[in-house]
Amino acid sequence: MTDRRRARRKAAWRRRRLVLLLMSPWLVGFSVFFGYPLAMSVYLSFTHYDLLSSPRWIGFANYQYLFHTDQQIWPAVSNTLWMIGVAVPLQVLFAFGIALMVSRARSGVGIFRTIFYLPALAPPVAATLGFVYLLNPATGPVNVTLSHLGIQGPLWFQSPQWAKPSLVLLAVWGVGNTMIIFLAAIHDVPRHLYESAELDGAGPWQRLRWVTLPSISPIILFAVVLGVIQGLQYFTQAYVAANVASGQASQAGDLPANLGYPEGSTLFYPILLYQHGFRYFNMGYASAMAMLLLAVSFLVTLVIIVNSRRWVHYAGAAR
Amino acid sequence: MTTAAATAPLARRKPPLAVRRRRFLVAVANHSLLIAVAVLFLAPFAFIALTALMSTNQALSSHLWPQPFRWSNFVDVWSKAPLLRWALNTAMYSGLATLGVLVSSIPVAYALSRLRWRGRDAVFLVVLVALMLPPQVSVIPVYVLWAKLHLVGTLWPLIIPSWLGDAFSIFLLRQFFLTIPEEYLDAARVDGCGELRILTTVVLRLAKPAIAAVALFSILYTFNDYFLPLLYVGESPHHWVASIGLSQFRSLHQVQWNLTMAATLLVMAPVIVLFFLAQKAFVEGVTLTGVKG
Numbered sequence: 001m002t003d004r005r006r007a008r009r010k011a012a013w014r015r016r017r018l019v020l021l022l023m024s025p026w027l028v029g030f031s032v033f034f035g036y037p038l039a040m041s042v043y044l045s046f047t048h049y050d051l052l053s054s055p056r057w058i059g060f061a062n063y064q065y066l067f068h069t070d071q072q073i074w075p076a077v078s079n080t081l082w083m084i085g086v087a088v089p090l091q092v093l094f095a096f097g098i099a100l101m102v103s104r105a106r107s108g109v110g111i112f113r114t115i116f117y118l119p120a121l122a123p124p125v126a127a128t129l130g131f132v133y134l135l136n137p138a139t140g141p142v143n144v145t146l147s148h149l150g151i152q153g154p155l156w157f158q159s160p161q162w163a164k165p166s167l168v169l170l171a172v173w174g175v176g177n178t179m180i181i182f183l184a185a186i187h188d189v190p191r192h193l194y195e196s197a198e199l200d201g202a203g204p205w206q207r208l209r210w211v212t213l214p215s216i217s218p219i220i221l222f223a224v225v226l227g228v229i230q231g232l233q234y235f236t237q238a239y240v241a242a243n244v245a246s247g248q249a250s251q252a253g254d255l256p257a258n259l260g261y262p263e264g265s266t267l268f269y270p271i272l273l274y275q276h277g278f279r280y281f282n283m284g285y286a287s288a289m290a291m292l293l294l295a296v297s298f299l300v301t302l303v304i305i306v307n308s309r310r311w312v313h314y315a316g317a318a319r
Numbered sequence: 320m321t322t323a324a325a326t327a328p329l330a331r332r333k334p335p336l337a338v339r340r341r342r343f344l345v346a347v348a349n350h351s352l353l354i355a356v357a358v359l360f361l362a363p364f365a366f367i368a369l370t371a372l373m374s375t376n377q378a379l380s381s382h383l384w385p386q387p388f389r390w391s392n393f394v395d396v397w398s399k400a401p402l403l404r405w406a407l408n409t410a411m412y413s414g415l416a417t418l419g420v421l422v423s424s425i426p427v428a429y430a431l432s433r434l435r436w437r438g439r440d441a442v443f444l445v446v447l448v449a450l451m452l453p454p455q456v457s458v459i460p461v462y463v464l465w466a467k468l469h470l471v472g473t474l475w476p477l478i479i480p481s482w483l484g485d486a487f488s489i490f491l492l493r494q495f496f497l498t499i500p501e502e503y504l505d506a507a508r509v510d511g512c513g514e515l516r517i518l519t520t521v522v523l524r525l526a527k528p529a530i531a532a533v534a535l536f537s538i539l540y541t542f543n544d545y546f547l548p549l550l551y552v553g554e555s556p557h558h559w560v561a562s563i564g565l566s567q568f569r570s571l572h573q574v575q576w577n578l579t580m581a582a583t584l585l586v587m588a589p590v591i592v593l594f595f596l597a598q599k600a601f602v603e604g605v606t607l608t609g610v611k612g
Contacts (some may be wrong), residue, residue, distance in 0.1 A: 015434075016436070018434070022434070038456070038457055098356065113602070121587075122587050123562060125586070129566075130580070133576055145383075181606060229451055233453040235546050290458070290459060297453055
């Protein structure tokens with residue numbers, strides 16, 4: 001009796017050890033690169049820290065500056081929200097529209113899928129450089145083509161009004177990942193749902209509205225959440241575009257004049273955070289900014305997921 | 320009429336001519352729109368390629384077609400910037416990081432999917448949360464850590480973390496491991512295999528597509544990564560990877576759009592070649608990320 005119990009305990013211990021062994025890379029990684037930095041960020045956000053001398057406790061001063069004094073925070077926040085609000089819906093719309101068309105194509109599905117996916121593969125820096133050239137106001141191919149059609153093209157990346165829409169164009173061009181996910185989801189919609197809808201007299205639009213859309217709504221939610229999360233971290237394209245368009249791209253772009261070029265219109269929150277943390281080495285203040293970003297990311301994701309219960313339909317879930 | 324319709328098998332019946340004609344027209348409209356959008360999506364690539372073949376002056380003019388084609392741009396560009404060094408640095412970052420992601424994430428994903436233990440689902444939730452948070456949130460203390468270790472200015476801060484489990488890869492592998500039928504694993508257990516052996520033989524063999532997808536995504540991620548390389552090697556040109564080098568290319572060669580576009584194409588090329596070599600793994604992998612679980 002005791003022998004068996006001991007054997008069982010030994011087996012349980014061996015099992016626990018195995019789990020611990022398998023999980024160990026993540027446990028270490030999570031603690032060092034996630035748990036510790038998170039706790040440390042909270043602490044640093046209450047200090048003045050420039051990396052040279054040790055952190056000096058200053059209470060809520062960073063947050064006071066963040067919410068009351070810093071003139072760049074609000075433009076950065078509103079630019080970021082603008083980008084999320086415009087680019088994410090457009091991306092979902094384009095991805096869905098293209099996926100729908102590809103799924104209905106009678107031939108060439110593979111070719112179309114490849115063509116629409118390719119831009120998503122282009123490295124962001126390369127794609128951004130390409131677009132800054134394409135949208136070059138005077139001699140870029142887009143405005144040259146437009147002028148042949150008798151339209152005077154905008155100044156794109158050189159204009160405070162058009163710089164963000166140019167970035168949206170770039171984002172919509174790279175919509176291939178989402179498109180492929182939608183395409184797979186559309187293929188997975190059970191055929192019999194369409195057939196019974198058709199028997200009930202539903203036309204193509206009604207089938208789209210009442211069969212396709214509800215069936216893939218979890219995937220749409222996934223794309224929206226992912227898009228918002230990526231929008232909150234939006235950095236590379238805006239940073240490179242501002243540096244290249246301003247034409248004075250210096251070593252690692254340390255000229256404040258480039259920041260959000262033109263006229264701060266592409267100053268996004270992560271770029272401002274980078275500037276404070278790693279150009280000015282205001283590590284304490286950048287940590288406070290990181291805390292705000294953390295709170296907002298958490299909140300936004302939560303709101304979307306809670307709100308989605310109203311419109312996301314999970315197959316098999318009770319109403 | 321109604322009786323005939325009721326008795327005839329619904330699916331086999333040929334639709335009337337009017338319906339068939341309408342379906343044909345819809346298909347034609349659909350294809351035309353698809354082709355139009357596809358041309359718009361391909362146009363940037365075409366213009367970049369055309370510009371890459373122009374002379375310097377022509378690239379600054381409003382001509383869209385190179386005259387003559389200067390294929391030598393693709394040779395010149397190698398001497399204008401240390402492309403080879405950037406390529407080697409990128410290969411080192413990409414290779415070592417991808418190897419690390421695989422070695423560290425596979426066991427974690429296995430423990431999170433095929434072993435039963437208390438707190439497993441809670442831990443998985445934590446992995447997902449880690450996936451959701453912007454890297455900017457934790458980047459400052461991590462940077463301080465690397466600075467104290469005197470590793471800022473080298474590629475190690477980019478490589479080492481991937482040897483300690485990557486949340487996205489863990490998530491993707493777990494989703495795939497869950498689809499492996501329990502019978503396969505039980506059969507191996509009956510044969511007297513321990514869990515580690517099951518992992519290294521049965522699971523690894525069955526999960527090849529997912530592992531390939533994770534490796535591809537990791538290569539792609541490291542190749543495209545800009546924020547972290549800018550942070551850690553932005554100031555040391557000796558360690559620049561392709562993404563950093565390319566972003567600085569135009570500042571090195573102020574107005575040579577033709578060479579800039581040639582370099583851009585050269586940076587795009589490896590990814591696109593990789594895609595055509597492993598198209599199936601790519602598409603399967605992207606699809607897998609969208610599977611709810």
